[in-house]
Amino acid sequence: MRPKASSGDGRKTAAGQAPMREFSRSLPMSLMRAREAVMRHFRPSLRAHGLTEQQWRILRALSAIDSIEVTDLAHVAYLLGPSLSRILRDLESRRLIERKTVKSDLRRGTVSITAKGLKLIEAVAPHSEAIYAEMTKRYGAQKLADLQDMLHLLESCLLAMPVRGDEAADDE
Amino acid sequence: MRPKASSGDGRKTAAGQAPMREFSRSLPMSLMRAREAVMRHFRPSLRAHGLTEQQWRILRALSAIDSIEVTDLAHVAYLLGPSLSRILRDLESRRLIERKTVKSDLRRGTVSITAKGLKLIEAVAPHSEAIYAEMTKRYGAQKLADLQDMLHLLESCLLAMPVRGDEAADDE
DNA sequence: GCAATATGATTAACATGTTAAATTGTTTGG
């Protein structure tokens, strides 16, 4: 007994303006839904190992390198400073990572993964790879590669596009 | 004077396992970065009108219909119940939406947008449409449509894929 | 009719996203 949502054309945007793109098809929504559809498969495994998605991103990034400065880690793991700061505090208390201060510049800190952290990575990675493989098989390897290319192209395309009204939008 | 991040091949995944997909190219990361590249352009306009992304999603969804039940709105706006509950409380206090209780079932509530809310939508929408148009021009209308199709296909493809280890993962 | 169960919505509790401010350390211009 669902009410008058979706399915219909019951627009009432006041004036006769085109009612904007059908909401569920907006690009941000499509991207969000796609990402959620992907992550839904990874989260149970991460959760079973006591990791959140962001914690995993950090450990995953660290597993490939010796050490990295906090700012660079923020870029690589795609996290903002404050989130990263909190998560590093937690991961450090769990002995999954280690931190050192850069001698030549005491403001900077470097982060590296511990043996315990690596062990955790190695425990989770096979699950992730299996899931990724299954996804690739279902969606198609070529299509997946094409999708990635299109996403990266979109990203660079939009990064090149100037952001309007960001600096001085006084006359709004 | 950036340290030894990115660019290199300095893997050390302990054993000789393939070091997993290059991190920045994982599908979830690609989707997240693409979405952020898109939203970066919309946020200033929303912010200038005192709206967050989620608040906008809700008003946007409401603007196309007469009223909708809370649960259905959660689906349409792709928000979880608790988030929606908090945001609706705020939007109601700002008189941008109205709520009513369903007479036949006092547990359910319906939400609708107010005239003030519609006015706000109409003030923001032109900006959004202009930005969307610019994006389409830069990326290419056909490519954008293809991308959307591929995203939707991926979504349905992954929704059809069973989630492993979700119910009973005792032997982990 | 009523206890047991199920359902819609909210609240609770904690992690993260996000912007601004504070902290600490470094560099620079005089």
Added chain:
DNA sequence: CCAAACAATTTAACATGTTAATCATATTGC
């Protein structure tokens, strides 16, 4: 050398994401 400007990180404050628990109402089985 030192005050001012700058830079890396953290803290603060608040909104949202996320899971579990709660509350109020409905439904069901007896």
